[in-house]
Amino acid sequence: xxxxxxxxxxxxxxxxxxxxxxxxxxxxxxxxxxxxxxxxxxxxxxxxxxxxxxxxxxxxxxxxxxxxxxxxxxxxxxxxxxxxxxxxxxxxxxxxxxxxxxxxxxxxxxxxxxxxxxxxxxxxxxxxxxxxxxxxxxxxxxxxxxxxxxxxxxxxxxxxxxxxxxxxxxxxxxxxxxxxxxxxxxxxxxxxxxxxxxxxxxxxxxxxxxxxxxxxxxxxxxxxxxxxxxxxxxxxxxxxxxxxxxxxxx
Amino acid sequence: xxxxxxxxxxxxxxxxxxxxxxxxxxxxxxxxxxxxxxxxxxxxxxxxxxxxxxxxxxxxxxxxxxxxxxxxxxxxx
Numbered sequence: 211x212x213x214x215x216x217x218x219x220x221x222x223x224x225x226x227x228x229x230x231x232x233x234x235x236x237x238x239x240x241x242x243x244x245x246x247x248x249x250x251x252x253x254x255x256x257x258x259x260x261x262x263x264x265x266x267x268x269x270x271x272x273x274x275x276x277x278x279x280x281x282x283x284x285x286x287x288x289x290x291x292x293x294x295x296x297x298x299x300x301x302x303x304x305x306x307x308x309x310x311x312x313x314x315x316x317x318x319x320x321x322x323x324x325x326x327x328x329x330x331x332x333x334x335x336x337x338x339x340x341x342x343x344x345x346x347x348x349x350x351x352x353x354x355x356x357x358x359x360x361x362x363x364x365x366x367x368x369x370x371x372x373x374x375x376x377x378x379x380x381x382x383x384x385x386x387x388x389x390x391x392x393x394x395x396x397x398x399x400x401x402x403x404x405x406x407x408x409x410x411x412x413x414x415x416x417x418x419x420x421x422x423x424x425x426x427x428x429x430x431x432x433x434x435x436x437x438x439x440x441x442x443x444x445x446x447x448x449x450x451x452x453x454x455x456x457x458x459x460x
Numbered sequence: 461x462x463x464x465x466x467x468x469x470x471x472x473x474x475x476x477x478x479x480x481x482x483x484x485x486x487x488x489x490x491x492x493x494x495x496x497x498x499x500x501x502x503x504x505x506x507x508x509x510x511x512x513x514x515x516x517x518x519x520x521x522x523x524x525x526x527x528x529x530x531x532x533x534x535x536x537x
Contacts (some may be wrong), residue, residue, distance in 0.1 A: 304499055304502070305499070305503050306496055306499045306500050306503060308473060308500065309473070309500065309503040309504075309507065359495065359496055359499065360496070360499045407514040407515065407516065408499070408502055408514060408515055409495070409499075409515050410495045410498055410515045410518075410519070411515065411516065411519060412495075413495055413515075414515075
């Protein structure tokens with residue numbers, strides 16, 4: 211049985227999609243959830259969907275690194291130290307290599323990677339970290355291991371999360387912090403719908419039909435994040451898990 | 461933007477060789493008009509015209525002129 215009672219979980223990208231579902235399920239399992247997202251209205255929707263608990267919301271741009279510690283400090287003062295972190299905030303883009311530039315790399319990596327690492331740095335401080343340790347989960351992507359045209363920024367950033375998680379897993383083990391990546395495949399979310407609009411129809415059809423088990427739902431992903439947040443996964447760290455309906459096998 | 465400038469951008473970014481691109485050229489008939497070309501056109505529209513095009517919209521164009529119409533004829537001289 212997965213049990214998250216008495217755990218305080220911070221979720222970025224909690225306004226929508228996978229992040230929203232992770233927050234909701236964590237609350238269903240007893241956690242207090244600290245939701246961070248850019249869109250205040252959507253964040254309110256998430257908060258209103260959570261099961262009873264001491265939940266908080268912060269409407270913020272997580273690439274404003276200077277403001278992150280204030281958010282975390284405020285949250286800890288209200289609900290207590292942090293037991294879990296899910297980095298679900300992320301942007302995707304489909305831009306051919308010949309149109310990529312430093313500005314585009316920076317904007318993609320800032321949200322997808324650097325903010326995750328910055329938040330991890332802050333949460334690993336004793337004053338914010340639950341004495342029993344914590345579980346950090348970075349939502350990477352099956353595209354962190356596979357390649358696709360027009361995705362050098364996105365694939366590169368999702369792959370970077372995997373490398374960073376492994377390094378952190380080694381460094382933070384003595385603080386009882388586990389760090390893992392999960393790699394979702396094609397999940398039915400607004401972001402995926404937007405991504406498909408920039409691809410030719412035949413590409414979209416190919417992508418949707420590729421996974422032996424078809425496309426997934428946000429709840430499929432949150433089932434895994436809930437397990438990784440729980441004590442049931444206490445011996446799992448430094449790993450990356452596909453959760454993609456078998457997409458990566460072909 | 462001048463039409464001639466737009467055509468130059470298309471030739472460069474789509475790496476069209478030995479093609480005398482004009483407004484009545486059928487893009488869809490070009491050897492190099494593939495999914496990467498479509499991606500490049502979406503990126504061009506975003507970068508130069510601050511306009512978001514989708515692959516579904518681009519499936520309905522054929523000539524350079526129809527692409528310019530899709531972007532917005534008011535954006536061209």
